[in-house]
Structure formats: structure tokens, C-alpha cells
Amino acid sequence: MAAxxxxxxxxxLLVADLPEPSAGPDAGLVDVVRRMEIVRLGQDLDRTGWLAPEALERTRRVLIGYATRIESLGVARVRMCATSASRDAQNAGEFRSMVVDTLGVEPEVVTGDEEARLSFIGAVRGLGADVAAPYLVVDIGGGSTEFVVGGRPTGGGAADVDAAVSVANGDAAVSVAAVDAAVSMDIGCVRMTERHLHGDPPTPEEVAAAEAEITAVVDRALSAVPGREAATLIGVAGSVTTVVGIALGLPEYRPDRIHHARLSYAEVAKATADLLARSVAERLTIPVMHPGRADVIGAGALILRIIMERAGMTSVIASEHDILDGIAWSLAQTSG
Structure with a gap:
């Protein structure tokens, strides 16, 4: 299956197989291919309301490569979920037509609520028994940030896919991730950079304006979901994992070191201040930095720091597994 x-x-892109039944109910997917490309589909979307032609073309070129890889592996089922940028764009129909022509499947423009739930499913699987529930999972994307509160996975049984995913795999029932509340908010690293952080590096006034908007939105999110009552904060997506890699002082991006690493608030605050004080060129010298993330990582780190402040969280656990894994598990669930 391909997600x-x-x-x-x-x-x-994630192409994966289900774990063997003997691996146990908390086993993860078996990766065949896992790839990421920066295409900046949401370039200038916050300002114009439209997906730019050059952004659509960058996305199309990457999808051609993904389609070729999927075909070569003989993948039977493919699900593509499109999130914030394609939800907001006035020319979303053009995007959908391009995807169908290139990939051969209809992209599902998922709601913010479903995006949040899929992220939770991917993030909480495989957490150790020592990680206290309930969890607040935050997925800091380019255009939006999802806030999801839920409990520890439980074994087996049928479950509504809107609240969980359960997968029958032979005689083994894969555990269910139970979601209690979810909300998606329009703050993301690309959106906040384009809206506020114009300087290189951004000025104190620009940072203060971004902080004010992010704080107001985070407070609304934490009123919509009981995030302040959660025992553990889990952060997913590139802004979080990059901040963790920086704080750990890694000589290169190492998913195995970043996955389930825990950072204190002080470490996140230090990394955020350092990133916001650097120019894009200076950020590019950081060993773990992806070139396509350097211009927006300051805003992503700022969102994470403010979430920790407003939720009263003293630490955050990073997860390399997120909505992509949730999409794959949903494919497994519907295939039985």
C-alpha cells in the first residue's frame, strides 16, 4: 500500500507492508519506501488565495517520480491526502485534475479535523509504556497546525475510523488509537513566515507580531480541545523534528536519533531564539537543516515554543511518524 x-x-510518499502478526499489536508498519520532497505548494497562497503555476509544476514533477516508483513496486492500493494548501485554494480543481492525470488517483482534500486524527494515529503508535497518557499531539505544518488529544492505544476490536484505526492482520488485532478531540488552526510555518517574518533575519517587531497571532490562535485551540489536561506533548512534522535535531547537535539529519527524543522547554526556547536571530544563509549551515525548510523554520520553532508555553508543557517528544503513517494505516483498515 502507498500513502x-x-x-x-x-x-x-510511504510505501509499506503490514507487520507480521507475531510482531504484536503495537508493531509499526514495515517501510519499503519513505521519501520527502519540498515543493512549497502553498507559495503565496495566504496572500493571493491561489496555487501558483510554478508550485503546481513543482508538485507535478515530484508526483511523476512517485507514480513511477509505485508502479515499479506493484502497489495495489494508493491513497493521497491533500491538506491545508489545497483546502484553501480557489483553484483547487486545477490541482485535483493535475493529480489525477499524473498519479491516476483522486486526491482526497481532507478536512482539518480528519488531518488531525490521521496525525494522531501515526504519532502515538509505538510509544513506550512509560509515556503517560492522555496525549496532546501537535502537527505543525506549512499552512496549518493540528491539535489532537487522545488516549493510549488499546488492543483490537472494531472502531469508527473517525475516532481511531484498527487493523485486522491475520489473527492479530492491531491496536486502536483513541481520539477524544481534534481541531485544525490556520497557523503554519509557511503561512506565518509569509504573513509576518519578512526580514532576513526577522526584526524584533516582526517576531512580536507573529508571537501575538500565534498565541491568540493557540489559546483558541486549547479552549477547543483539552490540551492543558494532557500528560504528554508529542510533536510531529518537519519543524519539530528539525528543532530536535538542532538541539541534539546532530552532525546530519538522523531520523533514528530524533524519533521519540524528548526536549525540555528550555531547549526548545534556546533553539527558537537562535533560529530567529539567524539569516537564511546562516540557517543553511546547520547540519540537520533541509534547504527547503531554512526560510520557514523560525516560524515553525516559534509555534512549537508558544504551544508549550500556553499548554504548560515542560517537555515535548518528537515523532517521525505522523499523518503519512496514519494514511497508510487507514488503507490497511479499509482493506481488512
Whole structure:
């Protein structure tokens, strides 16, 4: 099965097999291919309301490569979910037509609520028993940030896919991730950079304006979901994992070191201040930095820091598994 996540900043592919039944109910998917490309589909979308022709073309070129890889592997089922940028665009129909022509499947422009739930499903699987529930999962994307609160996965049984995913795999029932509340808010690293952080590096006044908007939106989100009552904060997506890689001082991007690493608030605040004080060229010298993320990482780190402040969280756990894995699990669920 193949899952594709098309967001505001990046487009990602996961081709995976289900774990063997003997692996146990908390086993993860068996990766065959996992790829990520920065296409900045949401370029200038916040200002214009339209997907730019050059952004659509960048996305199309990457999808051609993904389609070729999927075909070569003989993948039987493909699901592509498109999130914030394609939800907001006035020319979303043009995007859908391009995807069908290139990939051969209809992209599902998922709601913010479903995006949040899929992210939760991917993020909480495989957490150790020592990680206290309930969880607040935050998915900091390019155009939006999802806030999801839920409990520890439980074994087996049928479950409504709107609240969980359960997968029958032979005689083994894969665990269910139970979601209690979810909300999607229009703050993301690309949107906040384009709206506020114009300087290189941004000025103190620009940072203050971004902080004010992010704080107001985060407070609304934490009123909509009981995030302040959660025991553990889990952060997913590139802004979070990049901040973790920086704080760990990694000589290169290492998913195995970043996955389930825990950072304190002080470490996140330090990394955020350092990133906002640097120019894009200076950020590019950081070993873990993806070139397509350097101009927006300051805003992503700022969103994470403010979430921790407003939710009263003293630490965050990073997860390399997120909505992409949730999409794959949903494919497995519907195939039985």
C-alpha cells in the first residue's frame, strides 16, 4: 500500500507492508519506501488565495517520480491526502485534475479535523509504556497546525475510523488509537513566515507580531480541545523534528536519533531564539537543516515554543511518524 501526504510545504510518499502478526499489536508498519520532497505548494497562497503555476509544476514533477516508483513496486492500493494548501485554494480543481492525470488517483482534500486524527494515529503508535497518557499531539505544518488529544492505544476490536484505526492482520488485532478531540488552526510555518517574518533575519517587531497571532490562535485551540489536561506533548512534522535535531547537535539529519527524543522547554526556547536571530544563509549551515525548510523554520520553532508555553508543557517528544503513517494505516483498515 502507498500513502501520499501533500501539504503546504512538502509532499511525502510511504510505501509499506503490514507487520507480521507475531510482531504484536503495537508493531509499526514495515517501510519499503519513505521519501520527502519540498515543493512549497502553498507559495503565496495566504496572500493571493491561489496555487501558483510554478508550485503546481513543482508538485507535478515530484508526483511523476512517485507514480513511477509505485508502479515499479506493484502497489495495489494508493491513497493521497491533500491538506491545508489545497483546502484553501480557489483553484483547487486545477490541482485535483493535475493529480489525477499524473498519479491516476483522486486526491482526497481532507478536512482539518480528519488531518488531525490521521496525525494522531501515526504519532502515538509505538510509544513506550512509560509515556503517560492522555496525549496532546501537535502537527505543525506549512499552512496549518493540528491539535489532537487522545488516549493510549488499546488492543483490537472494531472502531469508527473517525475516532481511531484498527487493523485486522491475520489473527492479530492491531491496536486502536483513541481520539477524544481534534481541531485544525490556520497557523503554519509557511503561512506565518509569509504573513509576518519578512526580514532576513526577522526584526524584533516582526517576531512580536507573529508571537501575538500565534498565541491568540493557540489559546483558541486549547479552549477547543483539552490540551492543558494532557500528560504528554508529542510533536510531529518537519519543524519539530528539525528543532530536535538542532538541539541534539546532530552532525546530519538522523531520523533514528530524533524519533521519540524528548526536549525540555528550555531547549526548545534556546533553539527558537537562535533560529530567529539567524539569516537564511546562516540557517543553511546547520547540519540537520533541509534547504527547503531554512526560510520557514523560525516560524515553525516559534509555534512549537508558544504551544508549550500556553499548554504548560515542560517537555515535548518528537515523532517521525505522523499523518503519512496514519494514511497508510487507514488503507490497511479499509482493506481488512
Amino acid at each position: 501520499i501526504d501533500c501539504g503546504t510545504n512538502s509532499i511525502r
